[in-house]
Amino acid sequence: MTNYHTVVPGAQAGNDETHLNQSGGKTNSGHRDNQHAGYEPNANGTKIPGMDDQPYSKGSQPQQDQILGKPIIGFMVSVSKTEEVEYWVLRQGQNTIGSGSNCNIVLAEAAVSGLHAVLAVHRNPGDNNRLSVGLMDRGSSNGTFVNGNYIGFSPCQCKNLDKIKIGNYELLLMLFDIVDFDMKKAESFIPKGDFDYSDRDSYPTNDGTRM
Numbered sequence: 001m002t003n004y005h006t007v008v009p010g011a012q013a014g015n016d017e018t019h020l021n022q023s024g025g026k027t028n029s030g031h032r033d034n035q036h037a038g039y040e041p042n043a044n045g046t047k048i049p050g051m052d053d054q055p056y057s058k059g060s061q062p063q064q065d066q067i068l069g070k071p072i073i074g075f076m077v078s079v080s081k082t083e084e085v086e087y088w089v090l091r092q093g094q095n096t097i098g099s100g101s102n103c104n105i106v107l108a109e110a111a112v113s114g115l116h117a118v119l120a121v122h123r124n125p126g127d128n129n130r131l132s133v134g135l136m137d138r139g140s141s142n143g144t145f146v147n148g149n150y151i152g153f154s155p156c157q158c159k160n161l162d163k164i165k166i167g168n169y170e171l172l173l174m175l176f177d178i179v180d181f182d183m184k185k186a187e188s189f190i191p192k193g194d195f196d197y198s199d200r201d202s203y204p205t206n207d208g209t210r211m
Helices: 063-067
Strands: 072-078 086-091 093-098 117-124 130-137 144-146 156-158 163-166 169-175
Touching (some): 063 093, 086 117, 130 169, 144 156
Antiparallel strands (some): 072 169, 144 163, 163 169
């Protein structure tokens, strides 16, 4: 089970270990997974901060490690595999999504590409530092959809409670923006004990799930 994938009791995550080779294809198949390797996604599409970066490359540090420690800004929730519900933690920055084991959000499903999409989350200084969320398909075989609409290969602006379809996974985007909810750190907060709040993605619970 990955740090970013929680299965409520009764649903166990699979062990799909699909990876990408250097040219963008799946190592366990004979064809290229990235059918649009030369495509420039931001040439004519909407500019979303962070989408020009390349978060997934051969030999790079696993994405789970690169995003750990950044603020939690929400979750993705799904009942596609089980009605007992699966959910994944989202953090500020670039959240890679795919069936590859070093993605932040691992969707172990046959129609999901190794690196399928990237969900980038940043704060917009021009909008009172509110969250700005963009989703971009990274050359997947089966495409990415938001609220039933195919997004192609250009960045797509997303909002709270959008439905994202990747492979046979339907995912509900649930965002938590401290600006919108006017929530701040309590200056008088006094922690009790030595509990470490920094790794909130991997708290073991009594029923074996991970947060």
